[in-house]
Amino acid sequence: MHLTFRNSGQKASETELAFLKSAIAVENTLHTESDILQWIDSKKKATVITIEQVLFSEMKGWLFHPDLGNLVHETGKFFSIVGISVKTNWGKVPEWDQPIINQPEIGILGIISKKINGILYFLMQAKIEPGNINYVQLSPTLQATKSNYTQVHKGSRPLYLEYFSGEKKDVRILLDQLQSEQGARFLRKRNRNMIVEVEGEVSLHDNFIWMTLGQLKQMLHYDNIVNMDTRTVISGIPFGDYPAQLLELYGAFESIASSSSEYERNLLRSSLDRDTHLHETEQIISWITRQKALYELDVSRIPLKDVRRWVKTDYEIHHEEGKYFSVIGVNVEIGNREVQRWSQPLIKSAQEGIMAFLIKKIDGVYHFLVQAKLEAGNLDIIELAPTVQCLTGNYRKGLSEYEPYFLNDVLNAKPDQIRYSSFQSEEGGRFFKEQNKNMIIEVDDRFPNDVPESYCWMTLNQLKDFLKFNNYLNGNFLLHLRKP
Amino acid sequence: MHLTFRNSGQKASETELAFLKSAIAVENTLHTESDILQWIDSKKKATVITIEQVLFSEMKGWLFHPDLGNLVHETGKFFSIVGISVKTNWGKVPEWDQPIINQPEIGILGIISKKINGILYFLMQAKIEPGNINYVQLSPTLQATKSNYTQVHKGSRPLYLEYFSGEKKDVRILLDQLQSEQGARFLRKRNRNMIVEVEGEVSLHDNFIWMTLGQLKQMLHYDNIVNMDTRTVISGIPFGDYPAQLLELYGAFESIASSSSEYERNLLRSSLDRDTHLHETEQIISWITRQKALYELDVSRIPLKDVRRWVKTDYEIHHEEGKYFSVIGVNVEIGNREVQRWSQPLIKSAQEGIMAFLIKKIDGVYHFLVQAKLEAGNLDIIELAPTVQCLTGNYRKGLSEYEPYFLNDVLNAKPDQIRYSSFQSEEGGRFFKEQNKNMIIEVDDRFPNDVPESYCWMTLNQLKDFLKFNNYLNGNFLLHLRKP
16 A cells, blocks of 8 residues: 555544634635635636537537447547446336446546645636536536546646646645446446645646635535536545544634524534434444345446437437436537537436435434435445435426325425525536536424335434445435535 | 334444453353364264266256356256456456356345343354365354345245344344455355344254354364354454443453463454554545556456357366366255255366465554455455455466465465464355465564555454445455454
């Protein structure tokens, strides 16, 4: 093991305390909230971008494989759209075919952090993706494919790659986890999510800005500003296993963040209490084990041309009933002086989606109602997901195969139960203007602790433990977890 | 989540303390060590068993699939021998084909435990498997296939199934984890390892015996008595996260187990120290993440008839150079009054294997040198394995593709470095008289802490954390972990 950690003997708590301090830092920061909003707005205004849906035959460099019908790039690079045939005993649909995005590489989503005036700042990028609503969203410092970071082929080298590739020596790794992307549309896709801390100077390129974690959190209150990848990386941040130390800091928090809502203060208090929980972690592991043992997921790759119940026209690939999503092709043009042009497929959702957590105070500590959900692209059968997650099926009654549990609790929530609500985007490099409603709904004591077999109440601390040892949480889950 | 745990609010530590007490109980037990040895011996003597290698065409119920050439049972049940084609950038062999056992179901390996005179006893079975050296070995209370426990088809119901199926209500789950079987020969095979505690009466069938964990440990000092499945289940047992409480108990241990070796006392002391370790858990996760991001494993199922460099005769399927293993067919006959007869394929190893850990005291605490190892059947690219694991290749110099790291340290270990050495069997239901040498070798301060990229020093406590959150440890690893 060649350590790339600089201080190998250091207590994890120092890092965690630094994260926590940054998470509550929203005042006296390098930039104010409105500075950042204006900066993003100026980037949007400076962006000249054209996205045009075209016939598949008009996409430069992309073709349908003559034998298999898969939608591939002529170099074999980037990603492809392939078919899968799924059999499972989970849920009410025992068998289906579908198109899916195949991109077997593990990419890096990396954020550089640096202490400025004693507070940890994160280097965020205003990044243009063709599928983004608003075009420009805050993304990690680096989004690199494996070809980028292993330097298999030359090509344009991404900015700041050297901080994540091991080339720069004066770099401390604060976070380094594999996490999956959403399993309904990606075939076993995973990213390596990294946060590194740098002590020396970091050059600030155009389109980059330093923000605290607290400021990133503020941005999550606006629709479609923080991109999917950023949300995934920051949701992996741990705040510590040292209740005593943290409780001390909590006093500081009370004074610093007195403007926080009661919900946020309760959430922080809950996350500092590691002893209170409805179920022991061993019981939760047993629950997951049972789900994995009971449910089978048999996914075979099939040629895209053989996918049953999907129709390919010159213009799109869609489900015969117009359900779920379609695959389209776009031509993209970005820039005003140096113009970049390319073609690519995008996934276009057939309807709005919703992701929501029910939360409940149990013994004074917030518990999240977590679902063990099977999706076709999952590496290991089931992953943990929000209470309600309807991304790929219409969730209005009668329009879907079945109505998910707890959907009514979410759709009929009273305003005073809604702790969080905003629209957040799917990854704009693959998804066309897709946004999902993200909600946190608080239920009271009348809501039962006893829930159906595939659901479980867990505290934030327990979620973090499962997050640490990867492959337990699905992508949609991560982006939804707002840290105190 | 329907809790099958009876005391949901109970501290995990009570269970862990019960495990620990049982692990040190070797005196004043229901049976003495020699009682148990004699009992096993009497079972062996009473066993009438004939195993005969036959032509594939003489196996009743088994055939080669007419199109694919896979070796399958005519009912489609049990397991099958299929082909895989493997591509990887790990190790020195970038591409190969091989036969592999395909048994996609998750089975249950379950042990019933019960407090007798305040000590936790485990109900072990003297079980006959055709491939066992000695024929009879101590196995878990229950080994059930999924068809057994979901009752898909009627058939002989295994004894004690009701304690693991949820039918019996007065049962507490102490352990419930998914763990993988060895990835070089099983395609993504996993078992659900369970230990349950029962308070009421448990009827004692013929061929079953109550033993403490300490006594099971004693049996591990003998060659080929404790079977693979038992070793896997007991290696998942946690001994607690409560140093203070355990240290108190440690005083008791010193007096009770004063006959233990210095090594065993050091090991226990090490396992009670959660604060001392060369690397933080977060660093180890980062190390594993990096390995998974760097190494690719592309496994495709292929027809057994298309497996390159393997030869099928009427009598066996073997590698063209006689390496690795062969697939044979046997007829089995068990019993004297009621005779059971069946045919089945078995895997026959081409040579002896070795599995060894190097251990070293670092800051006074034992660390285990762990390898991140890629095997074709792994669910997630790499798993953690012993320092040296040569199961499927001849490890003598010049006879293999390459010489594993640290092999010389194991083969040339001096007697006073050898902390443990015995022969242990592979699963006798699939493997023909295969045993591997299991060793623990202690190295001193002259041995470096800095090790090659795919190795890492970890404490027993850290190993247990990875064990808890499954899919990190490979089967061979588990069986090797002897608990204090």
